[in-house]
Amino acid sequence: MALAFDEYGRPFIILREQEQKSRLRGLDAQKANISAGKAVARILRTSLGPKGMDKMLQSPDGDVTITNDGATILDQMDVDNQIAKLMVELSRSQDYEIGDGTTGVVVLAGALLEQAERLLERGVHPIRVAEGYEMASRIAVDHLEHIAQKFEFDAANIEPLVQTCMTTLSSKIVNRCKRSLAEIAVKAVVSVADLERRDVNLDLIKVEGKVGGKLEDTELINGIIVDKDMSHPQMPKQIQNAKIAILTCPFEPPKPKTKHKVDIDSVEKFQTLRLQEQKYFDDMVQKCKDVGATLVICQWGFDDEANHLLMHRNLPAVRWVGGVELELIAIATGGRIVPRFQELTTEKLGKAGLVREKSFGTTKERMLYIEECANSRAVTIFIRGGNKMMIEETKRSVHDALCVARNLIRNNSIVYGGGSAEISCSIAVEAAADKYPGVDMLSGPLQMLSKLSLWHLRRTVDYNPLKQFLQLNLNKSRKTTPTVGLTVMMLGQMTCVSKMCLKL
Missing domain, CATH: 1.10.560.10 (GroEL-like equatorial domain)
Known part of the structure; x- marks a missing residue:
């Protein structure tokens, strides 16, 4: 190792061992790339099939994941080789487009690479191999369309869809409850599907989980579940025929967008400022009451004084709700998201037959159930399990079942x-x-x-x-x-x- 300097005086190190390394070319480079792809496929082969094994993965933070989902395994693998990264992207694309078959597509690609290596060793040109694979792929796809059969089902007869989803869940760790989970997944997809147009929007299905209970306690909620509780412990825990104001504006006085400040040098000025803020809070709460709102859901937080005033005015409120959840609540309840208080009207309120706060076990964890909504096309799958690891694996398994049901609705050829x-x-x-x-x-x-x-x-x-x-x-x-x-x-x-x- 030697130290040298460039024309600007910056030092850099010369590694003498670097001179001994040579760049791979020709067949050796192709074999090295194929070997990297086959190594990734070899890792996933044992997770394929009805009795495929699960993998235990540990993140740099120490979190443990147990799964046989190919996309999850490859996503958490530390891959440096560029060809191996292509295999990871292949599995990720399969998961994004189809939702299932992430393990099989990588194993299939690894087998194709293995056969390509044999052809290269026989002296076949790589372009010739690629063209032959492309032609054989078109022949195979045409043959699959020829031998495919139509999969008949309707909203009154979802049993064929349930059976197909059960097949998807058979190789998962949750296979002991595959019947109930398959029924939940199919009912959720059918609820949000437009069967006439053969269109399914999976964004309308929210998958939520909470540690505790048994896997058999997993349920389908015809509404939205929010992992929040009422902003004040003395607010009502259950609201019938709720009219919901969905706000994305902060429930607090406006702050000046300048760097100036106000100096208060007397008690009278401080009292004036406090009364002005109190009047502002009072006007905001009264605005919600005047339009007929019985529940306020806000994306931002409340000032303590505003929260106390909401409780005294008997107006329940929920704060710090995420933007995605606000959109689902607006879709489910038929309400409109209000960005400014001046735009809040009665027509923009969402409606729900029942809003209730539910506690779990002996802990202080609570969740908000918004049920009997005006638009029943937004649903929630609520998963229970003994630990967080089981909850996450069940979410991945349910996601695969949802995607299979969606794909069959879009194209019923099997x-x-x-x-x-x-x-x-x-x-x-x-x-x-x-x-x-x-x-x-x-x-x-x-x-x-x-x-x-x-x-x-x-x-x-x-x-x-x-x-x-x-x-x-x-x-x-x-x-x-x-x-x-x-x-x-x-x-x-x-x-x-x-x-x-x-x-x-």
Whole structure:
């Protein structure tokens, strides 16, 4: 190591070991990048399938997270390699667009990289590999659209949606309550969905949690839950037929926007200032009373004198409510958010049949329930659990179930699982090898890709993967049906498994 100086006299260090390092080029660079991508996929492989294992993650602050959600695992991993970061972004995009399948998409990408490495070792040009993958992808997508079946349901018959969400929750840590959680998720999605336009706005579904109780105590509230309580302990805890003033302006006297100050040099001047502030508070409270408000929800805090005056005027109030929660309250109650007191009118008040404050356990923690709202399209899923870690994992699981139900409402086309769709796509790509130049060299690797995914899927259910794959491939070759796949106990028709699940 040597110390040198630049033309401005700033010192910098020369590392002699740096001269011994060489830049990777060509096949070596490609193999290094592929190795980084495969390493990320290898980490997630054990979390795939009906018996996939959970990962225990510890943050730099010491917080522990236990989950098998691929997006959460990768989001909390400390990844430095740029190719590995692309895999993380892939999982994040899958979670943002679809909401589920974050583990499977990374494992699939890792398998594609593994097959690409073999092609590169055989001397195939990287551009040629990419073009072949793109062409094979189009063939597979077209084949999936061909073998897809329509998923029929309506608002009166949500059982098919419930069964699908139960499948999503089967691999989660909350699978012992998958029936109740699936019903809650489906009812929440149907409540906010426009089935005629096939549109679902998940922003209208708020997922809240509180430590305590059992997982079975999780409930769906047709309204909004706010993690706040009344601003004064002597205010009423329950309000019937509430008319709510939703404010984003501070409940305090206006402050001058200058750097000047007021000097008070006598008791009379101080008394005058106090009376003026008291009159300002009195006018604000009277304004709320005149428009007919029976509850005030404010984004900002209250001055102590204003809070005391609200209590004496019998006007319950809630302070420090977040902006997102204010929007949900406005949507649910049909009210308007008021940015200035001068704009507060009777028409802008929200309406709710019942507003109540609820306490939990022996602690002082309380939450505000806003129920029987004018617009029932805003709902809340309230999760209970023994600890914070369980609450957070349940939130992630419920989010996956919500996204699955939303996706089925938007597009009701389905393909069967158990590896049946993958094997069917592999056979379709192999059959198209004679028609499309460039696909012929990929038909073999893509067949190996389907074998790889099924191999690992079978390992997660503790059975011999090679024997089952060979039998499955033989059945696929003899039959043209795209529904033959692997179940947890045996090889069979996925349609039969679906019918059996619907009967349970």
